[in-house]
Amino acid sequence: MLFIAGLVSQPIDAAFAGGTAATASPTASAELDHAQQLLRDGKYAEAYDLLSPMAEARRGDPAFDYVLGRAALGAGHAEQAKELFQASLAAQPDSPRAHLALGRAYYALGRYAEAKIEFETVLRFDNLPPDLLSQVRIYNDAATQSVEGGRRLTSFGYAETGIGVYDVHDTIGTQTFGGSDRKDTFYNLRVGGGLNYELDNGYALSGTLDYRFRYFDNNDSRDNSDLRWNMAGSRSFGDNNLAVGFRGRVSYRGNGNYRNDAGIYGDYSHRLDAANQLSFELLYSRRWFPGEPVVTWTRTTAQGTAGWIHSFMDGRASLTVDGRFGRYVSTTLPDGNSDLYGASATLDFAFTDTVDWGIYYWWEHNAYDMEALHFHPEALDGVILAQRNDNLHEAGTYLTWEFAPTWSLRPSILWLHDKSNADIGFNYSSTEIFVNVRKSF
Known part of the structure; x- marks a missing residue:
């Protein structure tokens, strides 16, 4: 040791x-x-x-x-x-330790959103919890290891588990493939963590792993597993941070089939002032299905994203918004390639030093460029020749309560709604209600 x-x-x-x-x-x-x-x-x-x-x-x-x-x-x-x-x-202005120390001062003052903005001029961690309090505690612990412990290598880890209900709504798609409204009880497991190694002159190496597993009571529902990974090199300079890295995931799709995603990205963030930060990301990735599953939807994605984080209520609340535009190419779908654009927003409030509440919304539009025959979603016996257009919606809310040091409870609600002018199989809606307990290390 x-x-x-x-x-x-x-x-x-x-x-x-x-x-x-x-x-x-x-x-x-x-x-x-x-x-x-x-x-x-x-x-x-x-x-x-x-x-x-x-x-x-x-x-x-x-x-x-x-x-x-x-x-x-x-x-x-x-x-x-x-x-x-x-x-x-x-x-x-180019001292990483001073930036981390300033973030710790904001954290001690309860100005959590401002602390997060300051920490992110130096630290690069993916796959963090959704709430502001949990995110800034992870950053503050890493900053303490660096500033007070004098450590180049800092880390965080977690394990969480919980129970929930998965409710598939009665839509034109579920009527065809499921027959009726369906509810399943499921159990969550999630473990992971991250490392950051501080090099000289503001350079750093970082990486995260995040494994998620879901078991359903209903034998007709497939169990899900998902491994997400990220590794990057970054440099902080003044109020800026530039990172270049790789990220991806391996998802189990049932019947022995998997879906793989991997890509390269560049991310630049700029702290405008204590209460505002801008970010810009470029991503080039590939999705593929190893083996020969019944359905393959391989694709290559080129995407750009611009975001803004704003701190208000004396650092007790944050608003995060972003917009993105890109294109799916080299797809195996009969609908051809697709333009994509979308936006998301998260509003988060740290009501006390142990209670945080947030709400978020995510939307994406996909416009494909080839005409193809589709079952019309509004008529089960209708077939149309059309260019496929999808609108994907995701919204949710959560409450995080730290009931003991390093322990937290988070009830959450997630709503999904996919709407398409094409096949009925692309129209889908569901709600998830679940409670997780989390242990941080």
Whole structure:
């Protein structure tokens, strides 16, 4: 364990090394070194008392402001720590540790949405829970490992399970293929986690794994499993972060068949100010079905997405919106290739430090470019020659309650509605109601 700790640790304030030697007196430098040793020993109040008398004389020194900010945060002076970290970043904006420290100050102040925006100038984690509180706790834990533990390698992990009801609505599609409205009880299992390795000069490597399994009581319903993965390299610079990586998933489709997705992406985020962040992503991916299932819907996707996160209510709430446009090409569908465009929005409120509620909506339109024969969805015995157009809708709401440290309960509702002018099989609607309990590591 000591050997591993040596591999993943580095001097706590290496980002500021040499920043004060030319301007500070030997006595002042010695006191700063002593304060850093006190921080390593967890003696924040002593470090704060040591450095506070020098604060006015050392104003504008990024290393001093950073170390005093850490002492102030550990001693319970979060507002002062926020101001000190902001001053440190104004003089040295490319310091990942100072960005993470500022995010921790926002977190201590309960300004969770602003903390998330700040953390995401450095950290890149996929497959996070939907709620703001859980996301920012994961980021804050990783930031604490980096800033206070001096670790290059930071991590998070989780396991959750629950029970729910899957209700397929009585539509033209279910009338044909299912016969009637159908309800199934199911059980959830989800495990996963992520790693981030801090390199020099703002570079980092990251990766996540997320495995999901669902078991249905009804023998006529297939059990689902889904493995999602992501790995990326990123660089933070100022209020910006640029990442390039690979992501994908392997999904079980029943009867021994699987669906694979894999692609390359580039993602750029820019923090406009404490309350606003813009993001842009380009994705090129391929979907294929190994083996020879009865139905194959292979395709290649090229897609661009632009998003905006806005913090309000003093950082207790966030609004996330995005729009996307792209094209499905090289498909095996008789309908040909397809343009796609869509949008999504999430509104999240952290009512207390342990209770969070959110609501979201996702929509996508697919417009195919070839005419084909289809069963008309409004008439079971009708056949039309048409270009297929689909509208896919997904909406939901959740409530997250942290009832004990690292433990949370999340009841959720998910509504799906797919509408097409083509075959009845493309028209579908369902509701899921479920409750999960989650353990974070």
